[in-house]
Amino acid sequence: MSTLGETTLGGSCHCGALTYTATTSSPTFTGYCHCTKCQRLTGGPLVATIHFPPNSVTFSAVPVAALHTYRPASCPHETRYRCNVCGVGVGSVNAMEGHTAVWGATLTRIAVAGEDSAGKIAMWEKISPVLHFYYGVRVLDVRDGLRKYRESAPEEAGKPGSWNLQGGDMEETDGGEGRSENGGDSDVIHxxxxxxxxxxxxxxxxxxxxxxxxxxxxxxxxxxxFIHTIHLFSSAVSFTLAPSGDSKTEKSTILASDIDANALPSSFRTYNSPVKSHKTRLRCATCGTCVASSNSQTGTTSVWGVHLTRSQSEHISHWDKVKPTAHIFYDTHLLEIKDGLSKWSGYEGSSKRLDL
Known part of the structure; x- marks a missing residue:
């Protein structure tokens, strides 16, 4: 683990209403988490998680109502922190394991002349993850030379030794499609x-x-x-919403193309980025998970692959029908991926190809 010295690290959600500051000489652990809980709560195939000692991270919400907390039923000792305005999750506090974690992609970025306007993550070279854990339920192989653990890593669990080691890059042969299933001949994906x-x-x-x-x-x-995004015609995406509170009403169904932000069902919360106001992100009002993004200019709705129905073995169903065909906007990648798919500076087929 790299020692940072007396350094203050900070970050925020997308809109800036929820911020955090971590003051420490060194994170206690950095790793890429592939667990299905992180996948489904964030929408990404993996999360760069950075752990700090107890009481070394301060979360601040302005206004106070901008803070949304959620405790997964499967992990009641963990509290997830998310912005109640833009819906972005920034980290969690684990009372049982005694650490606070923040997500690497939410860290403060610094401007770099001639590069992406969003900038580079401050000190990423020093705090970037050193291993992968819960790799046994990964969505795709990551051949980056870092250690892989099927379940929790020794450093993450605070125990000596190594177990559940997946092996080096050359041994990673059962990921990607091996983590998925065809799901039969159904014409409907859930x-x-x-x-x-x-x-x-x-x-x-x-x-x-x-x-x-x-x-x-x-x-x-x-x-x-990064995320696995699936672009669909909005008229073909149908949402089923649970009744709110103690309501005795039946579940309601609504097409993505019919959703009106001014008359939003109580199960939904929305966010429109100032950068791309024509895109409306839809998230669950209870767990905070962002499930879709609707584009009013193109009449399309995007959903994330990790939210699709899975088998009992946690494999994504219908993978043959929804699997990615490329990596897009790869110029700003945080993690190098070597999986044989083409890599583009923008959208596939209409931008510069980067892997030739």
């Missing part, structure tokens, strides 16, 4: 938020694009190095 209150369906024939997106907007909106 997905939804973490807690299950917001669900959706779409037809494979409505898919316009499926890719891993590395743009800085996706990084900052998810807290992850």
């Amino acid at each position: 997905g939804g938020c973490f807690c299950g209150e917001v669900r959706y369906t779409f037809s494979p024939s409505s898919i316009k694009r499926s890719a891993y997106c590395h743009c800085t907007q996706c990084q900052k909106l998810s807290g992850c190095p």
